[in-house]
Amino acid sequence: MSNHSPLSNDSIAPSSRESGQASDRHPLVRSLKGPAQFLSFWIAIALPFVHLPLLAQGLGDPTVTATFLALLGINVLALYAGHGHNQG
Incomplete structure (x- = not known):
């Protein structure tokens, strides 16, 4: 019994929103x-x-x-925002 799909992920084209997302960003954001x-x-x-x-x-x-919990929340946000750093 196999769960393999007949289509690979490469055969599915990205939607127009996904493909144009990087070019739609403002230069300041980039x-x-x-x-x-x-x-x-x-x-x-x-x-x-x-x-x-x-x-x-x-x-x-x-x-x-309260200070500990606030710093913990900031740490979680910083982890999320910085997770892509230095990944090329």
Whole structure:
């Protein structure tokens, strides 16, 4: 019993929206993508070192807990935004 499709992924042409997406972007957006990914990548690398002192202090104080959760959320966003950095 096989689940193979008779069509390969190469035979399916991208939709017009997908093929024209890169050319439709504003030049400013294209010029900022690389530096934004670079910065996001390195923020995602550095933020866990900021988490460590907060965890060592303990999360009993609501302010420390809120700060930790905010930094964790920023870290997740930075990971998402910087995941494509240096992939050619």
